[in-house]
Amino acid sequence: MGDSEATFAWRMFNLNWLPIVLMGAMLLGVVVCTDFSLEPVGFGVTIAIGISLVLIAYGSACTFADLKLIFWFGSTAQLIITAAIVGPLSYVGNALSWPLQDQTLLLIDRAIGLDPSIDCSLCKRSQLAREIPEQWLWPHQMAITRHPHHFNDGVAVD
Incomplete structure (x- = not known):
C-alpha cells in the first residue's frame, strides 16, 4: 500500500465514524426519550468488544504498527458497532x-440471484429443522420452521 493510498484509507476510516456516531446518538436519544430499552448484557458486551478493537486499532496506529493490522481491527470494530446500533434502530423505525x-429488498435479492424461497422450502421440508430447540432460532426462523403454511416464497402471507 503506497503512502498516498494509506493516507486516503486512514481518512476514510476516520470519516466512517461520523455516521456510526450519528446512529448511536439517535439510538441513545430514543432510549432516553421514549420507553424503548436495550438488553444491557447483550448490547453492552457487543459494544465492549467493538470498543476493545477500536482501542487496539488506534493504539497500533500510535505505535506505527502494520497498516493492514490497524485497518483490520478498525474495520471489524466498525462493523460490530454498526451492527449493534442498527439492529435496535430497525425496531424504532417499525x-x-x-x-x-x-x-423492494426482496426484488433486489432475486435480481442478483438470491432467492429466499429456496431457504424457506428447505426449512418446510426438513424434519431436522422442526426438531431444533426454539431457543436456538431467531423469531423468523422459528415461524418458518414451526408454521410453514404461513409463508409463501419467503414472504409472510396474512
Missing part, C-alpha cells in the same frame, strides 16, 4: 411506522 423496504 414503531414509528416508517415505510420499510422488504418488498
